[in-house]
Amino acid sequence: MTKLKSQNKTSRGFTALKWNAFGNTVRALVQFIIGIVLARLLGPEPFGLVAIAWIVIGLGNLIADFGLASALVQRQNITPLDIRFAFTVQIVVGLVFSVVVASLAPLIGIFFGKPNAVQVVQAMALLFVLQASGQTSAAILRRQMNFRAIQLASIGGYLTGYIAVGLPMAWAGAGVWALVVAQLTQAIITSAALYLRVRHSLQPTLRMPGGGMLAFGSGVLAGNVSSWGISNLDAAIVGRIFGIVELGLYNRTMNLVATPMNAFVSAVQSVLFSAYSRGQTDIASVRRSYLASVGGVAMLLIPAFLTLAAIPQTTILGVYGEAWLPAKSLLTPLALAMPINVLLALGGPLLLGLGKARSEASIHAFSLLALAFALSWAANVSIFAVPWAVLSVYILRCLLITGLALRICEARWVQFVRAISGPLIVGCFAAALAASMDHLLQNWLQNPALRLAGVLFGTGLFCAVVVLFFGRWLIGRDVVGLFAASAGRLPEPLTWCMRRWGY
Numbered sequence: 001m002t003k004l005k006s007q008n009k010t011s012r013g014f015t016a017l018k019w020n021a022f023g024n025t026v027r028a029l030v031q032f033i034i035g036i037v038l039a040r041l042l043g044p045e046p047f048g049l050v051a052i053a054w055i056v057i058g059l060g061n062l063i064a065d066f067g068l069a070s071a072l073v074q075r076q077n078i079t080p081l082d083i084r085f086a087f088t089v090q091i092v093v094g095l096v097f098s099v100v101v102a103s104l105a106p107l108i109g110i111f112f113g114k115p116n117a118v119q120v121v122q123a124m125a126l127l128f129v130l131q132a133s134g135q136t137s138a139a140i141l142r143r144q145m146n147f148r149a150i151q152l153a154s155i156g157g158y159l160t161g162y163i164a165v166g167l168p169m170a171w172a173g174a175g176v177w178a179l180v181v182a183q184l185t186q187a188i189i190t191s192a193a194l195y196l197r198v199r200h201s202l203q204p205t206l207r208m209p210g211g212g213m214l215a216f217g218s219g220v221l222a223g224n225v226s227s228w229g230i231s232n233l234d235a236a237i238v239g240r241i242f243g244i245v246e247l248g249l250y251n252r253t254m255n256l257v258a259t260p261m262n263a264f265v266s267a268v269q270s271v272l273f274s275a276y277s278r279g280q281t282d283i284a285s286v287r288r289s290y291l292a293s294v295g296g297v298a299m300l301l302i303p304a305f306l307t308l309a310a311i312p313q314t315t316i317l318g319v320y321g322e323a324w325l326p327a328k329s330l331l332t333p334l335a336l337a338m339p340i341n342v343l344l345a346l347g348g349p350l351l352l353g354l355g356k357a358r359s360e361a362s363i364h365a366f367s368l369l370a371l372a373f374a375l376s377w378a379a380n381v382s383i384f385a386v387p388w389a390v391l392s393v394y395i396l397r398c399l400l401i402t403g404l405a406l407r408i409c410e411a412r413w414v415q416f417v418r419a420i421s422g423p424l425i426v427g428c429f430a431a432a433l434a435a436s437m438d439h440l441l442q443n444w445l446q447n448p449a450l451r452l453a454g455v456l457f458g459t460g461l462f463c464a465v466v467v468l469f470f471g472r473w474l475i476g477r478d479v480v481g482l483f484a485a486s487a488g489r490l491p492e493p494l495t496w497c498m499r500r501w502g503y
Contacts, residue, residue: 019350023151027158028263034162035255038170038179039320044248046176049388050183051251052117052239053124055232056101056108070352073273078143080201082356087136088204101125112239123180127187134191137198142273153193161186214457229368230397234390237375242383250383254334256319257308261338264301265345268293272346276353286408293346295419299426299467299475302339306427307459309335310435311452318452333387337394339427343420344398347405354408363404367397422474426466430459 041045043211072086072172105121141150164180174181235254240245272293276286308315312331316324351360374389407417437455445451467474 003105007180013307023147023155025263028259029156030155030158030162031259034167035252035259036319037167038162039168039324042178043323044245044252045249046179047251048239048244048246049114049117049120049176050124050179050355051235052108052112052114052244053121053180055236056121057124057127057240069142070140070273070357071137072136072171073143081207083136083140083200084203084205085207086139087200087202088206090132090135091129091204094129097128098125101128106370112244114244116298117244120180124183126184129141130184130187130191131461134194136200137191137194140198141194145275149197149225150194153190153197157186157188157190160189179430202441230364230371230393233371234375234386237379238383238386241379246383249324249327250330250386252320252324253316253330256315257305257331257335257338260304261301261342264297265342268297269345269349269393273349273353276350283410286354287411290346290350290405290409291411291415291419294343295475297342297346298339298420298423301342302420302423303427303430303459303463305335305338306431307434307456309333310431311455313454314438314448314455317448319449329384333391337387337391340391340394340398344394344401347401350405350409351401356404356408359404360401363397363400367393370396371446423428426463426474429466430463433462434459 069086069090072082102122102125105118105125108121109115109118138150141147161182161184165185166178169178169181235247235251238250272289275289309332312328313325314334315331316328320327347361351357370388371393374393375386378385378389402416403413405411406413434455435457438451441451441454445454
């Protein structure tokens, strides 16, 4: 019976992971393509204006949620009162933040020295209440591991907002308002679709439920606020010290590397958090899942980011064009930071799922303080020192989060190192190959977009061949063991690889 239950959990986990991976991949691909088109149409400044608004909106959304969405997922059992309380708090706080941020918009414009950012911030303040209206439904779907519904709602909202609204407005010369209206439309469509999928009670209540829901939520909130600070303090300093155009350059470069990272990692994070929350007492299973996720995601992403770090100029010119060339000096450290961010991000679901939100929050708070010191130094040097400061703090944060996760799941550092050593070896060879190919192709392919495509194809083919012939040793036994135990539920390419590896 226990074995059957474990197999059912694994089956549901793979189904959820496949839908999350599919949805995030589609959305990341669409965001990448549309982002290129919008960047070429609008230039850096509109993205800098929107980035100002997102610095404030991102923090407000975390506070408005108060960690209650995560609490709904993490709790072993929930009641209708829990759902009504979470929804009421999210909507009320969302409305309050919409009014407060809209009122403070003139001061935000003064802080960044951009009066034309005031109306942008005021319009985007509506996102607080728009996104809050779908958070409870999304939490219930995550609890059920119904990521199919979440992904369909998210993809539908993005396509409607940016293809049906944003791109036509950009072509018509709407400037920054093409980005603002597209984002608002996306929030409306996504939240409506989520609620239609889970029509929970809208009857408000502020009667506090028992069971430590608020205590857990407050721990999640503390961690999320510190994490927000780590993710946005660099952009705030760039916008304040160096200007809006430079903020646009920094923001788009960060998005270039962060979008694929977030797509893959969030697909795994959501599934792992739900799985860890449902199986909190089975530490051995949690340990295997954690080490397998580290090894698998590392093999997918580390070679890709090391490749981009090795060819910064060709990447920027090939993706965004000549107007964005100064961003080439930002790309290498930001690309190197993404694998580090991947590894630390995989520890988060384990800590939250096993009820260690406050411990994670303490690490984030310490990391935020370290980042503030690092960025204060970088701001006195140049904008190009900022991403190197970010990279250094990501390394510190990764060591702290990973160390705590390993201790909680009773694993050792040698197991973690073993899980990432293969991906690091492949990544270093891929980066060296990419730099060599880029140098050789400069005389043959003058078009940077074609040259970038050629380099990425060559390094991708190299990585695929290496994994095919040596994956059994490079990927790590935790990943291979998970694949072997899940025969019959894997995608056909992985099944074929398993047969090639002798399983």
